[in-house]
Amino acid sequence: MNWLGYALASQGWLVAGVAHYGESWVYGPETIDSKAASQFWNRPQDVSFTIDSLAKSQLFNIQLKTDRVLILGHSSGGFTALATLGAKLEAGKSEAYCASRKAHQDKGCLYSMQNQRKPMSQELVTKIGQLQDQMQDDRIIAAIALDPALGHATSRQSLQGISAPTLVIGSVNNDFLPYIEHAKYFASHIQNAQLIGIEQGAGHFIYIDQCDLALEANGVPICKDRHGVDRKVLQKQILNNIFSFIYKNNLS
Template identity: 65%
Template sequence: MDLKITKLYSFGLMLLTLFGSAQAFSSGAMELKTTEVDFFNQQVNRPVKIKFWYQSGSESCEATICLSPKQSSHRVAIISHGAFGSPREMNWLGYALASQGWVVAGVAHFGESWVYGSENIDPSSAMRFWQRPQDISFAIDSLSEEKLFNTSLKTDKVIMLGHSSGGFTSLAMAGANLEAGKSEVYCATEMAKDDKGCDYGQHRKRKPMSDEMVKKIGLLAEQMRDDRVAAVIALDPALGHAVSENSLESIKVPALVLGSVENDFLPYTAHSKYYADHIQGANLVGIEQGAGHFVYIDECDSDREVKGVSLCKDREGVDRNAIQKKILEHVFGFIYRNGFS
């Protein structure tokens, strides 16, 4: 396995006081850091860049990442970004989890994420849905790489989080599978006219899949699940219109689904609510106050739009920072209620 550090940033304990839980670490001789490390999955000939958020000790070590001496070995969380996004847009979530003692790994999906360079962005990669779970399973494997950390981590019970396509990825790791032909039927209906999810892969214009492709998709779907994922947190998850009810009903791990009710990208009923309705015992939180689909990424200052929806500019009156703080309350409440403290 090839391993290379690409960037390192250091921050103070800006988020440690967000949640006054008994599990929070002492601020003595420790700070929050983030480091990006390049790996290569030789099995599928695919690079995997991982952004880590963690608590660092004051002393140096011989490992690539020096964790705090107080680091718990079993607090491991994985984040999957949205389509054509990046873990670099998920600092609000990564640092918050790290402040509570979690080692967080944000996986950049090659072909989609801009962190690999614009020349490596492939629009068709959004339809190769099975590659994302492959990246996640490889990332979990990589956490045991020799000399990556100065402390051995237990990866048999990780928490999986994701936004948009990353939300689907998180749920796929727990058993969610696509149903062949379902998205084409949905995207041809009037109710899907404002669903931006149908624009990916040109669902509205695509011909029905062949029997051979349907069979291939079924085999790939079976390979997406990873039993090391012990809980799932999906933020405004995509592909609800394409996922089978039976696969969702088979999910047994605790699941928290958060979605924007007044959605400007993925209709709440067809995606977030659909997932939660069919996962036994799932917690559903509807985010109101005018929040849109991109309120789940870092605050930013750009004119960029995705499918005609602004990435950085929220609707009038929407306070992205305040909404993210409320989301974190739900996230940590879910984590502690389910015994992952």
């Protein structure tokens, strides 16, 4: 997501990218695990660890301040951003939704199916419940979620408890995560959240850098957009939305 990181850095932000083990290629292709996308409880811990590490670091001999963090994330990272503000999953909600007719085009349910091939032990279920209570990080003062995942599994009550400035941007004619069940659902239940729907044929992966690789996620091309879609043009539009949100909420 260099298009976003460079744009923020050009305006004076210190930008840190979190590479989650099991999902990021920086650790080597042999470490990629499709089930990692469903292990949502690990990502907020990674984010908090990153902030802890930055708090101990210096840039040009200046101690970094990490008490006012803006978090941005795409897809599962979008849920991670919201989880650091207090979003939590609700037991059984994902299973019920994914068994219903309205989920037949929701690619997010495929990750749940992969994760359920081996039943979770009671010990793991208990541990996940405990980790959910530790996902929130008070140093994060605002969140931007780009086409966030796991709307179908997230507790409405937990979202209603979020009061920090929140921007949710989603692709309306989505090819991966239905807009109504994910992006719109999150924004509808977070206090004063701002929702922006991206039209013009935008798919789920227009939020990452342009690329030429023949990669797919659950059958959806990551680098190839629908006919007539200009990813760079849409990203400029999204940047305008992001900076407008930042200045409107005095986050800069």
